[in-house]
Amino acid sequence: MGDGRGFTPAAIYEYLAEARQKLLDWVRPLTLEQYTKEFPFGKKTIRDTLVEIPFAEWSYGTRLVGEFMPPRDQHPFVKFYQTDFAPLEGAWRELAQRTRSVLREERDWSRAVEWRPIVAERPTLMRSTAGGIATQMLVHEVHHRAQVMAMLRQFGIPAQNLDYSVLKFERTELPA
Numbered sequence: 001m002g003d004g005r006g007f008t009p010a011a012i013y014e015y016l017a018e019a020r021q022k023l024l025d026w027v028r029p030l031t032l033e034q035y036t037k038e039f040p041f042g043k044k045t046i047r048d049t050l051v052e053i054p055f056a057e058w059s060y061g062t063r064l065v066g067e068f069m070p071p072r073d074q075h076p077f078v079k080f081y082q083t084d085f086a087p088l089e090g091a092w093r094e095l096a097q098r099t100r101s102v103l104r105e106e107r108d109w110s111r112a113v114e115w116r117p118i119v120a121e122r123p124t125l126m127r128s129t130a131g132g133i134a135t136q137m138l139v140h141e142v143h144h145r146a147q148v149m150a151m152l153r154q155f156g157i158p159a160q161n162l163d164y165s166v167l168k169f170e171r172t173e174l175p176a
Contacts, residue, residue, distance in 0.1 A: 009134040010103040016141050017096055019162040020053075023145055024089055026157050032084055034155055042147030047088075049148050051080045053141050054092045060137035061095075061102045063115050064130055072118045099137075106130050 027035070027046060036045050043049040055077040062069055072078060077095075080088040109131035117124055128136075149159040 008103070009106070009109075009131075009138060010100060012138050013099060013103050015164055015168055016138060018167055019145065020092075020141070022162055023148060023159070026152050026159050027085060027148070028089070030085065030155070035085055037151075039151050039154065042144065042151065046148055046151050047085070048081055049144050049151070050085075051077060051088060053144050054080075054088070054095050056140050057099055057137055058095055059118070060133050060140075061099050063113055064102050064106060064133055066113075069115065069118050075118070103134060106134070109134065 027050065030046065035047050038044050043052050055075065058075070058077055059069065077088075077091065080091065109129060111130040112127065113130055113133055114125060114127050117126055145162065149162070152159040
């Protein structure tokens with residue numbers, strides 16, 4: 001039920017996974033030409049904009065569990081900027097299981113977390129809380145999902161509303 005009971009980052013992730021599946025259903029039939037067509041917004045292509053989501057999800061999950069962040073060229077999702085859609089979808093499905101575990105196992109959302117970003121113009125130390133990192137992971141996907149939906153609409157694909165209220169609120173038809 002989408003009424004706030006059980007409101008946790010893990011519960012919000014389940015909404016994202018449901019909305020993501022609908023988005024990926026719209027992307028799956030695209031040709032490679034459509035998948036890589038450039039647009040003047042987002043990460044320029046559906047492929048690059050989609051890859052950005054699990055790329056960041058893996059990175060934020062890695063920070064939450066305190067694991068080593070590899071250089072960008074060794075990131076496990078960087079290769080998908082050069083592939084067709086199917087390999088990305090499979091790897092993302094596997095990542096979702098890891099992310100679910102990370103979000104379920106976190107016990108202290110106010111815990112301080114520090115890291116050095118893998119892409120920065122100058123050496124930088126970033127600070128947040130576990131909750132702040134989880135929030136960024138969750139809202140980052142919504143941001144890029146909206147960009148992909150706008151790109152899909154340019155192909156005439158009726159990418160419909162994936163808002164939380166549409167997917168999760170209970171509705172009861174009332175007599176007129």
